[in-house]
Amino acid sequence: MSATRTVTADPPAQSDGILARLGRSMAAHTRLVIGVWLIALVALGAAAPSVFTSLAGAGWQANGSESVQVRELAEQHFGGNSSAAVQVVVHSDSVPITDPSMQQTLAAATEIFSADPRFGEVVAPQTGMTISPDGHTGIMIAGANASTDEMVSAVDELGKELTALSTDTIEVYPTGASALWSDFNKANHEAMIKAEMMSWPVTLAIMVLAFGSLVAAGLPLLLTLAGLVASAGGLVILNEITPISVWAMNFAMMFALALGIDYALFLVARFREALRTDPDPRAAVAQTMDTAGKAVVLSGLTVLVSLSAVLIVPAPAVRTMAVGIMLAVIFVLAATLTLLPAVLGRIGAKVNGGSLPYAKRQQHRSPMFAAWASLLHKHPWPFGIGAVIVLIALVVPVFGLKVAMPSIAVVPEDAPVRQGYELVQQQFGDGAPGMLQIVTSADDAADTSRLAMSVDGVAMITPTQQAADGSDLVMLQAVPTVDPSDPAMETILADLRSQLPESALVGGAPAENLDLQQALDDYLPFVVVVILTLGFLLLLIALQAPLIALIGTLVSLLSTGAAFGIAKLIFQDGHGAGLLGFDPQGFLNGWGPVFFFAMIFAIAMDYTVFLLSSAKEHYERTGDPETAHIDGLAHSGRVIAAAAAVMVAVFFTFALADPLPPKEMGIILGVAVLLDAVLVRLVLLPVLLRLSGRAAWWAPAWLRRILPNISFSHG
Known part of the structure; x- marks a missing residue:
């Protein structure tokens, strides 16, 4: 009886990891997986078109701040004559x-x-x-x-x-503030859409060059499109529960495109290589998911962890921007781990369809990057020292970086809010568009008015306004002598708050901006520490080696600092402003350090994971640190270079936008990716891997016992 039992199924499931089994399952049930995704996309896609009209337009405030208290009191007791009027x-x-x-x-x-x-x-x-x-x-x-x-x-x-x-x-x-955010959001939305449309053909061209195949190049774009539609619909639904800033979708669009292509690029490249050794599409998918799939999961988790740190900042717009990107990453990650394996399992060798002549000669192990890795291995010190010198030189300007909330200059000159703003300044004085509101008790009204008028930088105090509901509150308005975005406004506000009676609260639109800036500055160190700590722990769990996990985290911090150094030179000092078509404000927009730090660090760790997971896979197979160093870069270098090229192209299209915020965002993120890919992932990190040798992969026995057993090799 036993002789008649023959094995006809796939190789034993117990040799596969969780992701390998997931890949096999997706490839085995292609119609079901694609059908579920189509239903989900139709359902979410129905809500997607309204995303920019449904989402919240404000939220730029520090919850719990004195200025927010003043606005709430004005709305309750003074007929709504608040900063939102x-x-x-x-x-x-x-x-x-x-x-x-x-x-x-x-x-x-x-x-x-x-x-x-x-x-x-x-x-x-x-x-x-x-x-x-x-x-x-x-x-x-x-x-x-x-x-x-x-x-x-x-x-x-x-x-x-x-x-x-x-x-x-x-x-x-x-x-006024509400009109400002209305025109501001419109201008930025138009710029973001225009940049997205420009980035798609550029991205497709890079994909075709990287893959040498029209089918393989098209898969990442289809995956990204699915992630974008799902994200847009998901944000509209989430907005019904809690207000989500319209900026969340702007950032989500950009990240979904960049990361979606990154993840698909990594998996498709590995799938094509797997087909060379095993023509069975399901087996190739399983091998792909068991190796590259783990790197993608780790990368996605790193991005989510980095952005989750931003949630501690008590500013609704900043928090929900992070939520928007996180939602996009979750959908893109879900599509990468389910929809893409199903499609790859279905098309199999047809993934090479529409190949260009040179594509058939392509190997997953790039001879060019293997030669580069060998050069770094032989001469690590000159390349390493050179990369460090350049990066440190770019980090130095960060120490002179100034930040502030955006001025009226970020709104187009023909926007009604800017025309009205400038007209008010011409007719009433520089500080008239940014009057400070003071709410105090009726008993302290006289003293409050007298003391406020004595503060340097206050041009006029308006007569007291009695509360409309008969409560024991009055409101006064202080007209500053300076423009609302003038640095002197911070001193004026501080003097008013310190010199007025204890019952007096000072708010108004300029105060809300300053309070938000203070909150962002206060929370920045916590955000940085949380991101670095969680990033290190994720790398430690994945790589099972404390030294390389620490190195990977610190070099990401170095490239992030260099990006902010260039941001200071461009947007604060104005170098290249004429070429880029903007007038420098003399500072970086206030949300930049907190939010861009999280985004840049997440992207940097993305490439760290791609490189180190490949190196660890080869170290697990051979136990030889030299092989891990050279083959790790040889197998991941082309993917990192192509992924970086896509991200740079996506981000730099935003540099062509007229409004300053998307231009600032595009240039900072684009420069960050360029620096990180060229100087860190393809030079400094491989050099440090070479210099640390076998110690890079060492871990004490007690640590290995408490860490989960994660392997990047298949079989």
Whole structure:
């Protein structure tokens, strides 16, 4: 009986790891996997088109700060006359504000606001406060009767209707913080979409050159598209639970494209190599997932861990930007581990379809990168010292880096909010667009007004405004002598808060920006420590070797610092500003250090994982550190170079955007990837791997006992 039992199934499942078994399963149930993904994409895709109109437009605040308390008190007790209120600037060169035509325009604006429940009390221009000295400009204030996000949406919807009240002789501009974020988000959204559209053909061209096959090049793009659609729909659904910043989708789009291609590139390259040794597509998928799949999982976890550190910052917009990218990474990772193996198992050798002539000569072990690794192995010190000198020289400028929240200059010159802002400054003074609001008790009103007026940098204090609900609170407004983004504003705010009576709270839009900047500065060290610690622990668990895990973490920190050094030279000092088409603000936008640090470190660790996982695989097979060093780079070098080229192309397309924030983001991330791939992953890290030798892979016995057993070799 036993002689009739023959084995017809795949090799024994017990020799496979979890990811290998997952790969076999996906390849064996292709129709089911693709069907599930199609259903999911149709469901999420139905919500995706509304992503940019559904998501929140505000959230740039430090929760729990004094300025947020003032805004909440203004909304509760003063008819919504808070930092979120909408100001409408009405101006005419030919007629005064008292002219019937001007009054008719103001009445029309009042009617628009009165018909919308999101607006509270509407205050007409008042002599001595919101009517200019020459009488030709007035500011109407429409109180905020909704959340900051809803107020930005209100301006999105009513902005054109308000500006349409303009005539040949009368100009109408909605302005204020809500209008600023409305125009700011629109400009950045348009720039991001334009950059994304430009990056796709460039990315496809790089993929074709890297793979030499149209089919293989198209797979990463299809995978990324699935991740983008799923992310967009997922964010819309998540926004129904908690407000998600519209910036979350901007960053998610960029990261989904870059990381999706990275992960697919790594798996497809390994799959093509596996087919050379085993023509069975399911076996090739299993081998791919058991080796490259582990690196992709580790990379994805590293990105998620790095971004999760940003969640400790008490700023809704910053937190939800991190959430958006994390959601995109989760969908891209899920597609990479399920959909891609299913498709690869289905098409098998057809992955090489549409091959270019040179593609048939391609090997997974690149002769060019093998020769480069051998050169580094023979002469590690000159290359290592050279890379360190360059990186340290680029890190040095970081020590002079200044950060601040963006000024009005980041909004296009033709945006209504900027035109209204500049008109207010011309007619009322530099500080008029950024009045500071002071809420205090009625008993302290007189002292508060007197002391506020004595503070250097305060031009005027408005008369006290009694609370509309009869509570024992009053509001005063302090008009600064400087522009809201002037560095002196920080001193003015600090002096007001220290010199006014204890009951007085100081807020307003400039104060909210300064409080947010302070929160970002305060939390930056914690974010950095958390990211470095968790990144090291992940590498330690994966590589089972403390020295190489520490080296991998520290070199990622070095490349991150160098990227910020270049950011300081470009965006603060203005080097190359003319070529890039922007006017430097004299500082880096405030969210940059916290948010870009997490993003850059995540990308840097991405390449660290690709290189070191390949090196560890060869060390496990041979026990020879020289083979691990040379073959690790020979097998991963082409993939790292191609992935970096894609990321640089994606990020640098954002450098062509007109608004400064996406330009800043694109250049900083693009430079970071370029530095990391060229100087760190392809020079410094291989050199350190060579110099550390066998010690790189050593771990004490007690550590090996407590760590999970993870192997990057197959079989």
